[in-house]
Amino acid sequence: MKLKKFNLKLKVRSLKRLDKNLLSKIFKLKKTHYKFSFSSQKIWFKNNIQKLDKHLILFNNKDVIGYNVLRFRKINFNYPKSNISNNAYIFDTIIIKNEFRSLGLSKIIMNKSINIIKKKKYISFLVCKKKMIEFYKYFNWKIIPDQKITITNFKKANRHVWMYYGKKINIKKIKKIKII
Numbered sequence: 001m002k003l004k005k006f007n008l009k010l011k012v013r014s015l016k017r018l019d020k021n022l023l024s025k026i027f028k029l030k031k032t033h034y035k036f037s038f039s040s041q042k043i044w045f046k047n048n049i050q051k052l053d054k055h056l057i058l059f060n061n062k063d064v065i066g067y068n069v070l071r072f073r074k075i076n077f078n079y080p081k082s083n084i085s086n087n088a089y090i091f092d093t094i095i096i097k098n099e100f101r102s103l104g105l106s107k108i109i110m111n112k113s114i115n116i117i118k119k120k121k122y123i124s125f126l127v128c129k130k131k132m133i134e135f136y137k138y139f140n141w142k143i144i145p146d147q148k149i150t151i152t153n154f155k156k157a158n159r160h161v162w163m164y165y166g167k168k169i170n171i172k173k174i175k176k177i178k179i180i
């Protein structure tokens, strides 16, 4: 497949600009990789997506062929003698449609996400399977030891790792990062 043949467009949308039809295309794409049914995705979406979150949607013509969401959260860095709060994004769910993989298309979404994080001066966190560490390292994400992070309303699966992107942080000096 040659990239020239495609009519690619990346759009960044907030919740109020995701209509039913577009949402259903996103759920369909996610369902090709994640085991969750359409209805459980709907419930997850309703419970977890908020108005400050950013949805990055890669189109080929009218088809949704890539997706990622940055979910807004507040964080606290706990140092031995002080606490600093910051804004953050949880980086969730990057996916490229099967037949469009290995063409470099994830870079379009990854680079845009990174630009958004940098421009806002946020920090961003993700959890991934160990086998995906190299993929994220390629985009300059770094690992954070599990014991440095606490998070509300989020369940990390076993054998997954935390990674972050954004502001330089001195992990050694930080006692805890609390994602609220």
Ligand SMILES: CC(C)(COP(=O)(O)OP(=O)(O)OC[C@H]1O[C@@H](n2cnc3c(N)ncnc32)[C@H](O)[C@@H]1OP(=O)(O)O)[C@@H](O)C(=O)NCCC(=O)NCCS
Binding pocket: 033, 093, 094, 095, 096, 097, 100, 101, 102, 103, 104, 105, 106, 107, 127, 128, 129, 131, 132, 134, 135, 138
């Ligand atoms: C992971 C995924 C998004 C990559 O998308 P893609 O469009 O195929 O990736 P690209 O072609 O843009 O690759 C970008 C770079 O990352 C590398 N890469 C791609 N997949 C990788 C992987 N699984 N592990 C390590 N490196 C990987 C590529 O080699 C490429 O590097 P190069 O430019 O030096 O060749 C895609 O495989 C996917 O949707 N997987 C299923 C969903 C998933 O697992 N998401 C991650 C959840 S944590």
